[in-house]
């Protein structure tokens with residue numbers, strides 16, 4: 001099969017003809033790269049948009065669903081396989097172990113905490129956080145012992161693509177935390193002027209966009225409010241922060257060299273090529289950044305120019321394999 005072999009040249013003639021017949025809408029002369037995908041139907045809808053399929057098809061790239069119930073060796077042949085499921089037969093892009101690392105909100109940020117980036121363009125760190133695995137009644141003590149300050153963002157420990165794993169709360173006091181479901185991560189809330197930077201990484205390309213985020217919490221809020229409050233997925237909402245009339249000092253993008261260094265290091269340390277990083281800048285500072293979330297294969301369909309970035313990425317992947 002074609003997973004580790006060269007593109008169409010490795011096929012027997014009969015096999016080649018059969019494969020080309022199955023490629024609806026792709027002229028045989030340009031059909032060169034078959035990308036197998038094993039994605040949830042939600043992910044398929046957000047990623048495989050008509051415009052992208054058209055553009056890729058014009059450049060000889062075709063997408064074929066991987067049938068998870070059949071051995072991969074009976075399918076394809078594929079040049080590239082993309083997936084967002086741990087599936088033992090398919091270890092192509094990216095390694096399941098490396099993806100697994102991002103399915104836990106504690107391990108996902110460990111590499112960022114260990115980074116030693118030069119700080120000429122700013123510092124990058126992570127908020128203080130604590131994992132609570134069981135016995136919610138001991139939470140207030142554990143929080144005090146860990147020296148965590150309210151407000152706290154409460155996040156499910158495991159991120160598995162379900163809506164529940166994106167159900168987040170903001171806690172204004174420690175006592176109310178006892179009623180929440182474990183295992184969870186308690187992360188210090190960092191005031192950041194209500195703007196978040198989503199840094200998308202596709203191989204060596206990076207693309208950064210602004211998104212709306214949670215507003216700052218003041219000392220006055222803290223003295224008046226108590227309890228835990230569920231909050232919606234602010235940064236994924238349809239309204240874009242890109243066109244909004246934002247305070248330039250808050251909305252100014254992080255320096256490009258800082259993001260490039262961060263992306264390069266994370267790509268190497270995580271061993272992943274398709275992910276995004278949520279970055280905020282602490283309010284009142286010019287250069288103190290926090291990474292609060294890393295997502296494997298996020299909503300790339302919302303990344304500007306994703307069709308071109310992915311098409312180039314796939315072409316580069318295949319070309320470098322040839323060179324090797």
Ligand SMILES: Nc1ncnc2c1ncn2[C@@H]1O[C@H](COP(=O)(O)OP(=O)(O)OP(=O)(O)O)[C@@H](O)[C@H]1O
Nearest residue numbers: 127153166187188189190213214235278292293295
């Ligand atoms: N430590 C923090 N300080 C300030 N705001 C935060 C913090 N953590 C999360 N937020 C806010 O909550 C939002 C959701 O948090 P997070 O990105 O961790 O959740 P998620 O469910 O993994 O989101 P995504 O849809 O990006 O996967 C962030 O986009 C940001 O607006």
Ligand SMILES: O=P(O)(O)O[C@H]1[C@H](O)[C@@H](O)[C@H](OP(=O)(O)O)[C@@H](OP(=O)(O)O)[C@H]1O
Nearest residue numbers: 042043046161235236276295298299300302
């Ligand atoms: O487009 P951004 O703002 O980056 O948000 C993404 C999240 O970060 C991803 O975690 C979502 O994917 P999962 O729901 O599979 O985790 C992803 O789901 P999607 O691919 O269905 O759009 C998005 O919600």
Ligand SMILES: [Mg+2]
Nearest residue numbers: 235278293294
């Ligand atoms: Mg996020």
Ligand SMILES: [Mg+2]
Nearest residue numbers: 159293294295
């Ligand atoms: Mg996330």
